Amino acid sequence: MANDFFENLGKTLSETAKSMGEKTDEFIAVQKLRSQQSSLESEVKNSYKTIGEMVFQKFVNGEAYSEEIADVCREIMQLQSEIAECKERIAGKKGQTICPACGSNAPRGAEFCMKCGSPIPKPEETEDAHYEEAEEVAEETAEEAAETAETEAEATEEDTAKDTEQEVVEGEEVKETE
Numbered sequence: 001m002a003n004d005f006f007e008n009l010g011k012t013l014s015e016t017a018k019s020m021g022e023k024t025d026e027f028i029a030v031q032k033l034r035s036q037q038s039s040l041e042s043e044v045k046n047s048y049k050t051i052g053e054m055v056f057q058k059f060v061n062g063e064a065y066s067e068e069i070a071d072v073c074r075e076i077m078q079l080q081s082e083i084a085e086c087k088e089r090i091a092g093k094k095g096q097t098i099c100p101a102c103g104s105n106a107p108r109g110a111e112f113c114m115k116c117g118s119p120i121p122k123p124e125e126t127e128d129a130h131y132e133e134a135e136e137v138a139e140e141t142a143e144e145a146a147e148t149a150e151t152e153a154e155a156t157e158e159d160t161a162k163d164t165e166q167e168v169v170e171g172e173e174v175k176e177t178e
């Protein structure tokens with residue numbers, strides 16, 4: 001009786017171990033499939049991105065698209081100019097300037113880009129130009145900016161909506177004249 005018990009226990013344990021092993025294998029298989037799925041999904045995303053860039057480039061080149069697509073393209077252009085402004089301002093804060101040809105950073109006052117060799121126009125004298133002074137008041141400015149951003153965000157919400165409407169109207173006019 002006792003022997004049977006231990007024999008059965010042994011069987012149960014080895015079966016449990018076996019099924020745990022199977023579960024582990026299954027778990028690993030699932031993980032593998034998940035990572036395969038996610039890399040396939042990111043390939044799809046990349047392809048979507050490629051299509052998007054192709055369509056956007058055609059829009060930039062003046063090829064007509066449906067108003068739906070044109071809206072998204074205009075949104076991209078608006079965002080790109082905001083990104084460029086951010087990059088310019090970051091470069092300005094670091095005492096640098098942005099090469100208009102290739103977009104890489106160059107030291108302020110450089111006449112030519114070190115990366116692509118394009119001539120760089122003389123930077124306008126802005127508050128950003130005074131790097132050392134700017135650094136001293138950087139903390140204060142950052143605090144002020146944060147506060148301003150908060151209040152501006154609320155205040156400009158309505159304005160932004162109006163601007164967007166206006167852009168669409170302008171875009172339609174452009175399309176008609178083509």
Ligand SMILES: [Zn+2]
Pocket residue numbers: 099100101102103104113114115116117118
């Ligand atoms: Zn350059």
